[in-house]
Amino acid sequence: MLINFTQNRNFKLFKTLSEVAENNNQSIYIVGGYVRDLLMKRKAPTDIDFVTEGNGMDLAKAVAKEINPKLKVSVFKNYGTAMFKHEGLDLEFVGARKESYAENSRKPSVEIGTLEDDQKRRDFTINALAISLNKDSFGELIDPFNGISDIQNKIIRTPLEPSQTYSDDPLRMMRAIRFASTLNFKIEEHSLRAIQKEAERIKIVSMERIMVEFNKIMLSEKPSTGLKLLEETGLLPLIIPELTALRGIEEVEGQTHKDNFWHTLEVVDNISENTENLWLRWAALLHDIGKAPTKKFVEGTGWTFHGHEFLGSKMVKSLFYRLKLPMGSDMKYVQKMVKLSSRPIALIDDGTSDSALRRLLFDSGDDLEDLFTLCKADITTKNTSKQQKFKKNFEYVAQKIKEVEEKDQVRNFQPPISGEEIMTLFNLKPGREIGILKEKVKEAILEGEIENDKDQARNFVIKEAEILGLTPG
Structure with a gap:
């Protein structure tokens, strides 16, 4: 040719x-x-x-x-x-x-x-x-x-005997799955069995090299293709056991919970339709990792995963460290997304207070839209009417938040009165009193006790300072 x-x-x-x-x-x-x-x-x-x-x-x-x-x-x-x-x-x-x-x-x-x-x-x-x-x-x-x-024929095949190929250079197992995911090819049967056989050999490969391939899988059009293959071949539990710990459905007294591993893969695919942001896709991958260690059956209530978002966000740091992923702003972003992943859902209620909306705005800052993208991706029900209802509810919350933001301006909140101004006002040197008063101002604004306004904040500080035994100098 x-x-x-x-x-x-x-x-x-x-x-x-x-x-x-x-x-x-x-x-x-x-x-x-x-x-x-x-x-x-x-x-x-x-x-x-x-x-x-x-x-x-x-x-x-x-x-x-x-x-x-x-x-x-x-x-x-x-x-x-x-x-x-x-x-x-x-x-x-x-x-x-x-x-x-x-x-x-x-x-x-x-x-x-x-x-x-x-x-x-x-x-x-x-x-x-x-x-x-x-x-x-x-x-x-x-x-x-x-x-x-x-x-x-869209096939991934090794030129020579597959077990020897993968044993010689185990990174090729990750590359096989990466190509299957990014090119939408199938791994030839003997080759797939060889990966299962040689999976443990991945331990001799540096985590940095593994993550280069893993992130290419995460950035593919449909990441679940590669993630399923990693699970099927036994590579995933060797790389991210926190994910495979989510597998399975338990039943107690006739009550079951969903399989959170397969749910997670659906969420990753859903979010990948709307973003190419690698770290937002990672947030989708890890949003439920706290569910395995928090899973509990409560008599009369059923299965609970209380506090899984908080624990999951804490797990992100050690997981990123072990996987040799960036430990700076990218890791903190994923932590934030995991921690806040259930918050918007809790606000889908006519009785939701402006205070709760202000706090979500304050905590999410510029990442609010990304958080909503994650929450919408988390809707994996196959019931079309339920799906539409959930999405409509999110749009309702988004509109309410927009109204609160326009009124109170708490996204990326900056205190209307600074620590320096408080020190000048009471003739103080830097100390714990300054931090206490700044925190009280923030809480008062988030709770709606005062507006995000300089004069109101100054008057509030003077009043609160009296409790601490301070008077303007």
Whole structure:
């Protein structure tokens, strides 16, 4: 099969590479994801990998010199690779190689090999495709493992025996599931069984590498595809046991509760239809993790999960730390979303006070819309009339909150009287009294005792200060 590159935006670049390789007496091939995506007519990736049966570092330097002598080439001698950037592309060159693995490491022993050897070491048949840029076979597709057929049939398959492939480099198990999720492919049966067999090997992979793949699953169009495969293969309980702890339905005295694991996957899919925000999707994934440790059967009441949002938000921190996820603002955002995830539901009532609405506004700040997106995604009932009723109720609460916000301005609340002003007013030095008075002002505004107004706040502080034995200086 011949690939016609004449209409490809990189045609001129590929011809230059072909000429340089010819002059260097080296072979050159495009390999990996660029070939796969080209054949699938997907948006072309900006990184292109090239293999040569020779020294990849020498070829990279020669190509860069031909394109622009000022181009900076990054060389990685340990890996035998070199790369440089050109017109928004990341071009990487490597010498064809054979690989062998030690049992307790995913770092291979490498020796010089042929293109065929290099294709054999690839993770999946759809990534083992190569296109020749050599002068006498320019554009020829080299497909030793029927990768084209697997693309057409939407199948993830390893070029060699799957158990050995996954045992050698266990990260490939995550990659198989990631490709199944992002490309909407199926993992071939033998390969799927091999992942189940080798699942424990994932423990030798760094959590950072695992999370790169996991987050790509989370950002796929329908994350549950990958999450179900992670659960089915036994990888998920090794990575996030807090999630698989939600599986199952218990029955006591004829009363059951829903399976919170499968419910969670529905919520993640629902929210993914409305946002590409990775951390909001994580909030959906973790919004019920506090339910397993708080689950309790109460006589006369049934199953309860009292305080699961509060406990779940506390669990987020240790979970992010263990998973090597960002511990700064992203983690705090997920914590906030999990903690507040049930609050709007409690406000769906004609008798809801403005105070409760003000507190939700105060606690959610700029993330209120994201919180409502999460709450709507949490509606997983299959009853259409119930679904419409819940969504209508949320719109009602959103309107009430908008009215309160316009009136009281408590979103991203800033006290109408500052700590410095209080110190000046009572001739005080910094101390606990200042914090007490500022907190009292905040509570008074949230409870509706005073308006969010400077004069009212000042008068309120003077009155409250008397209780503390303070008088204006």
